[in-house]
Amino acid sequence: MLFVNGATEQPMTASVPFARLDVVREGRTLYTTFSDPLGGALSYGGPDALLYAIDQLEPQLAAATTR
Numbered sequence: 001m002l003f004v005n006g007a008t009e010q011p012m013t014a015s016v017p018f019a020r021l022d023v024v025r026e027g028r029t030l031y032t033t034f035s036d037p038l039g040g041a042l043s044y045g046g047p048d049a050l051l052y053a054i055d056q057l058e059p060q061l062a063a064a065t066t067r
Contacts (some may be wrong), residue, residue: 001064002029003057005039028064030057 002023004012009031013019023029032039038056041049 001061004029004031005042006034007031008033027067030060030064 002021009029012029012031013024018024032042034040034043038053041053041056
């Protein structure tokens with residue numbers, strides 16, 4: 001499981017070394033940008049923001065770890 005905060009999948013996977021990582025090839029990577037509400041919540045880091053982030057991440061993490 002790999003979480004990328006601050007970039008989308010397309011530019012990251014354009015990097016050959018990054019794209020070769022098993023976790024990337026197996027689809028166990030999550031991406032968010034700082035303009036996305038989840039990325040903003042993680043960047044802000046306040047209690048309510050982190051609770052929001054947990055609620056958003058939990059199903060995504062569960063799905064990524066079962067692949």
